[in-house]
Amino acid sequence: MRIDHGDVLAETRGRLGLITLNRPQALHALNDAMVDGMQAALDAFAANRDVSQVLIRSSGGKAFCAGGDIRLMHDLGKAGKQDVALDFWRREYQLNTVIKRYPKPYIALLDGIVMGGGVGVSLHGTYRLAGPNYLFAMPEVGIGFFPDVGATYALPRLEGAFGMYLAMTGARIRRDDAMMLGLATHAIRADAEAEIIAALAQGEGIETLAPRFADAPGPAPLAVERAKIDHYFGQPSLAAIFAALNEGAKNDPFAMDLLAGMAKRSPMSMALAFEQVKRGAGMTFEEAMITEFRIVSRIVHDKDFYEGVRALIIDKDNSPVWNPARIEAVDPAAIEAHFAPLAQDLTFRGGSA
Numbered sequence: 001m002r003i004d005h006g007d008v009l010a011e012t013r014g015r016l017g018l019i020t021l022n023r024p025q026a027l028h029a030l031n032d033a034m035v036d037g038m039q040a041a042l043d044a045f046a047a048n049r050d051v052s053q054v055l056i057r058s059s060g061g062k063a064f065c066a067g068g069d070i071r072l073m074h075d076l077g078k079a080g081k082q083d084v085a086l087d088f089w090r091r092e093y094q095l096n097t098v099i100k101r102y103p104k105p106y107i108a109l110l111d112g113i114v115m116g117g118g119v120g121v122s123l124h125g126t127y128r129l130a131g132p133n134y135l136f137a138m139p140e141v142g143i144g145f146f147p148d149v150g151a152t153y154a155l156p157r158l159e160g161a162f163g164m165y166l167a168m169t170g171a172r173i174r175r176d177d178a179m180m181l182g183l184a185t186h187a188i189r190a191d192a193e194a195e196i197i198a199a200l201a202q203g204e205g206i207e208t209l210a211p212r213f214a215d216a217p218g219p220a221p222l223a224v225e226r227a228k229i230d231h232y233f234g235q236p237s238l239a240a241i242f243a244a245l246n247e248g249a250k251n252d253p254f255a256m257d258l259l260a261g262m263a264k265r266s267p268m269s270m271a272l273a274f275e276q277v278k279r280g281a282g283m284t285f286e287e288a289m290i291t292e293f294r295i296v297s298r299i300v301h302d303k304d305f306y307e308g309v310r311a312l313i314i315d316k317d318n319s320p321v322w323n324p325a326r327i328e329a330v331d332p333a334a335i336e337a338h339f340a341p342l343a344q345d346l347t348f349r350g351g352s353a
Helices: 032-047 070-078 082-100 151-157 162-169 175-181 193-201 206-213 221-233 238-248 253-262 267-280 285-299 303-314 332-338
Strands: 002-004 008-013 016-021 053-058 063-065 106-110 113-115 127-130 135-137
Touching (some): 002 032, 008 193, 016 032, 016 193, 032 053, 032 082, 053 193, 082 285, 127 206, 151 162, 151 267, 162 267, 221 238, 238 253, 267 303
Parallel strands (some): 053 106, 063 113, 106 127, 113 135
Antiparallel strands (some): 002 008, 008 016
């Protein structure tokens, strides 16, 4: 079997179903063809009894996948075509759920940038093999968006308050921290891809295969800051988080740096991220995806999303004018409205949740 959607390729190699993201000029950012191609490939691999496991990779460059095509979503919304943008997100979130529930081992071979939509097509699988250039982030609060593609489920399940920290700051972390947090399951050498794929094609399992290509991770820098992260981001309310950070910043450079970074983020987005992580701890994966579709269905009508993409991606002046401008001015009722049920909530094969 071979599927060629241009920007995504799929083929069988022996016992392996292989998916290759192939849009290097856009850092392999996901578009409609890629989502549809991946879904078609996963359906075919699931039905093929000769395929024992599936691997996803990119064709190279600086990224595994830098996210979804957020510029396209911005342009659709500005043109009044929010329904078209939402159709993409609907199918992307359904794909994330298929990956989470996939009946065969799903392996992501990761090196370079893994952000946004790239997290959605890798994190929820069985194994995540990280090369030395691995770089993870959910940076959506910086563009007036929110951590989606299953972050509502995954981030609350990280140790301590790391999930809240990643959601609200958009912090970038390297492989050593990802291994500590379980975002990556194995650290591998940079030159191992071809041999790994060949061994998987022969039907070898990751647990026996990975040690041959292991690249021992070093100390995790965030481990040193764990007590502070747990204190600052483990608070029971959004106001308490900022109060703790402001108090800490009086004598803690780490808190000072956090506040300086968060001052550039959308207050509305940070408030949504806080609420997501708080609520997501008690949700199933499907409930989390339904929640995210509710949020994105409102985000496409919010000013901050369009302003954030303008400032950081289009004009690149890095000077967004957020509405509201301060975290204290965020209306709790406006946040609550983003979580309200839709007339047509996200649905899944076999039921909605």
